[in-house]
Amino acid sequence: MSWPNPATTRRAALGGALAGLAAATGCDDGSTPAQPVHGATNTATDAATDPATDPATDPDVELVDRVTAQIATAASTVAAARRDDRSLRPVLRPLARLHDAHLTELSERPGRLEVRSGDAPRLRDVRAAETRLQRQLTAAAVAAESGALARLLGSMAAAVAQHVAVLP
Amino acid sequence: MSAPTAYVEALQTTLAAEHAALYVFGALGAQTSQSGAPTLYAALTEAYETHRARRDQLSARIRDLGADPVPAEPAYELPRRLGTPDAVTREALAVERACATTYAYLVANSPSAERRYAVDLLVQTAVRELAFRGTPETFPGSDEHADR
Numbered sequence: 001m002s003w004p005n006p007a008t009t010r011r012a013a014l015g016g017a018l019a020g021l022a023a024a025t026g027c028d029d030g031s032t033p034a035q036p037v038h039g040a041t042n043t044a045t046d047a048a049t050d051p052a053t054d055p056a057t058d059p060d061v062e063l064v065d066r067v068t069a070q071i072a073t074a075a076s077t078v079a080a081a082r083r084d085d086r087s088l089r090p091v092l093r094p095l096a097r098l099h100d101a102h103l104t105e106l107s108e109r110p111g112r113l114e115v116r117s118g119d120a121p122r123l124r125d126v127r128a129a130e131t132r133l134q135r136q137l138t139a140a141a142v143a144a145e146s147g148a149l150a151r152l153l154g155s156m157a158a159a160v161a162q163h164v165a166v167l168p
Numbered sequence: 169m170s171a172p173t174a175y176v177e178a179l180q181t182t183l184a185a186e187h188a189a190l191y192v193f194g195a196l197g198a199q200t201s202q203s204g205a206p207t208l209y210a211a212l213t214e215a216y217e218t219h220r221a222r223r224d225q226l227s228a229r230i231r232d233l234g235a236d237p238v239p240a241e242p243a244y245e246l247p248r249r250l251g252t253p254d255a256v257t258r259e260a261l262a263v264e265r266a267c268a269t270t271y272a273y274l275v276a277n278s279p280s281a282e283r284r285y286a287v288d289l290l291v292q293t294a295v296r297e298l299a300f301r302g303t304p305e306t307f308p309g310s311d312e313h314a315d316r
Contacts, residue, residue, distance in 0.1 A: 094304060101306045105313055138291070141275060142283045151276035154287040155310035158268070158294035162304035165295050 059145045067140045067153065068106050074133040075099035081121040092126065095163050102156050127167055134160040176230065178277035180238045182289075183226040185270040187240035189219045192263050199250045208253050211299040212260060218296070219267075222289065261300035265308075268293045272309030 078096050082089045121129075137157035144150040193216040202209045227237040247259050271290035278286045294308035307313040 098304070098306055105307075134291070138284065138287050141287045142280055144280075147276035147278075150278075150280075150283060150287075151272050151310060152307075152313060154275040154283075154290050155272055155307045155313065157287060158291045158308040159304065159306055161291045162294050162298060162302075162308065165298055166304055 060149050063140055063144055064106055064149070067137065068103065070133055070136045070140075071099055071102050071106070071156075074129045075103070077121050077126055077129040081123070081126050084121070088123065088126075091123075091168060095126070095130065098159055098163055102159070105152065105156075123167065127164060130160055130164045130167075134164065172279060174277050175279055175282065176233050176235050178274050179226055179230050179233070180235070182270050182274045183223065183230065184238050185267055186219055186223040186226060187238075188244050189263050189267050190216065190223055191240070191244045192246065192259065193219055195246050196250065196256050196260055200253065200256055205253045208257060212256070215260065215264070215296060215299070218292075257300050261297055261302050264293055264297045264300060264302070268297070268309035269311075270309075 075096065078092050078099065082092050082096065134157050137153050137160060141150045141153035141157060144153060193212060197209065197212045197216055200209045200212055230237045247255070249255050250259060268290060271286055271293055274286040275283060275290060290309055294305070297308070298304070305311075
């Protein structure tokens with residue numbers, strides 16, 4: 001599998017998560033949630049200078065690497081299923097795009113996906129892989145030091161859950 | 169029990185959102201015919217019961233942390249046109265999506281030991297959106313990531 005330069009990936013992932021949180025909004029009841037306070041940094045500006053976003057010291061770097069690999073594993077199962085079963089191509093296209101978007105969010109550009117070999121995955125294999133990924137993303141959100149990264153990973157877990165719910 | 173102030177405030181914000189959601193879902197249910205739109209009515213009823221349970225859970229958590237839960241407002245502004253199942257469905261989806269945004273905020277502001285609860289709320293709400301003709305999203309509750 002080919003992934004972007006790890007240092008660039010890690011910095012971009014954490015900085016990107018922080019930048020995204022700056023736009024946080026609340027329910028339409030007139031309340032406006034404040035900015036996050038948990039985690040090492042609070043703003044995208046901080047991400048550029050705060051040592052907490054330095055790949056060498058940021059406690060979330062390994063977590064992002066692990067999550068990236070977990071998403072890639074699930075994406076590989078989807079890619080193999082689409083490769084080997086033409087009828088699944090349209091059905092699984094949204095999942096493939098989802099993984100691509102999530103990997104891009106964590107790494108700024110998607111890597112070349114290595115499609116898994118072996119027996120052709122069936123739809124139930126894809127569902128199992130996605131359910132596993134949802135659990136992994138939830139666990140990663142809980143484990144993240146940065147509140148902003150936790151929010152991003154929780155959102156990814158929710159997205160996977162939505163996509164699993166609409167699988168035939 | 170001492171908890172970070174920001175976490176308590178985030179819980180209060182989420183509770184305020186639940187108060188509003190509960191109010192709106194009650195109104196949406198009242199605008200929906202059980203016999204004429206049974207599927208929608210059932211989805212609204214389930215949503216109402218779920219938000220009521222969350223309100224109670226959040227209130228209990230806030231009390232456990234030594235704070236007074238924020239009360240509901242006497243009333244909340246409702247959309248003007250709710251006369252059709254389509255309009256009710258759209259509003260229900262909008263409420264769930266707005267709540268997903270609030271849950272995502274709660275995720276960001278929860279200490280790690282408390283965060284799973286917030287993530288579970290976010291996941292459950294994202295899936296519930298589908299009952300109101302929502303389509304799977306890329307970043308539920310975090311639209312700004314999709315926009316970049």
